[in-house]
Amino acid sequence: xxxxxxxxxxxxxxxxxxxxxxxxxxxxxxxxxxxxxxxxxxxxxxxxxxxxxxxxxxxxxxxxxxxxxxxxxxxxxxxxxxxxxxxxxxxxxxxxxxxxxxxxxxxxxxxxxxxxxxxxxxxxxxxxxxxxxxxxxxxxxxxxxxxxxxxxxxxxxxxxxxxxxxxxxxxxxxxxxxxxxxxxxxxxxx
Numbered sequence: 001x002x003x004x005x006x007x008x009x010x011x012x013x014x015x016x017x018x019x020x021x022x023x024x025x026x027x028x029x030x031x032x033x034x035x036x037x038x039x040x041x042x043x044x045x046x047x048x049x050x051x052x053x054x055x056x057x058x059x060x061x062x063x064x065x066x067x068x069x070x071x072x073x074x075x076x077x078x079x080x081x082x083x084x085x086x087x088x089x090x091x092x093x094x095x096x097x098x099x100x101x102x103x104x105x106x107x108x109x110x111x112x113x114x115x116x117x118x119x120x121x122x123x124x125x126x127x128x129x130x131x132x133x134x135x136x137x138x139x140x141x142x143x144x145x146x147x148x149x150x151x152x153x154x155x156x157x158x159x160x161x162x163x164x165x166x167x168x169x170x171x172x173x174x175x176x177x178x179x180x181x182x183x184x185x186x187x188x189x190x
Contacts, residue, residue, distance in 0.1 A: 050162050051155055055174035064136045066108040066167040068160065070095040075153075077113040081146050083120050084113070091157055108167070111139045111156060113149050120146050129175040132156060134167050148175075 049058060073095060075088040117127075127144035130152035141156065143149035151174065159167050 049159070049168070049170070051158050051172075055155065055172045056177075057171075057173040059171045061135060061169040061171060063169045064107075065163070066134050066136050066139060066169060067106050068108045068165050068167065069106045070160075070165060072106070072109065074110040075113060076110045077115065079113070079115045079118060079146070081115070081118060081120060084115070084146050084149060087150050087153055091153055094157060095160065107136050108134075108139055111141055111153075113153070114140065114142045115146060115149055116143070117145050122147060124179060127175075130155075130173075132170075132172040132174075134159070134171075135169050139167075 073092075075092065077084060077088075119126075126147055128148045128151050130141060130143040130148040132152045132155055133140050133142075134156075139156070141149060141152040143152055152172075155172060155174065159170075
């Protein structure tokens, strides 16, 4: 990208200097548009965390990392959701699969999960929004529904896996880009 931009500017400058103004004027608009586009793309550089899918909003908090011990870490909630309890069990087992060498003092004992709507029925209108806030001494996942909490726990799990139990302090807000999930199966033709 950079080499093409420089080459385009050099060509435009050369044409302008050699008095080929008609060609330079024709090339000026596309080159300026390309330069503007490249500046716009680079100006949106956000703090990149290795998360899939990438959340809608990510804000790093400048404070020491949150350290967890997978053997003592817990999920806490006031929700009576059976589905959520199963998710907790699954991810708790997942946390214990990885090697953990305690290098620093543990600062984060649990992830508090707060759910607004206890309904466990998944419909097209079901909200999957969540906000995950990880600070040095606390982590809170606020979700509209159990399904939003599930998405947030997956994001939290990816942070743990990536950063080896020393999590960056961050605030993540995420929601589905579209109301429905699209599955494209290129192997079948109906």
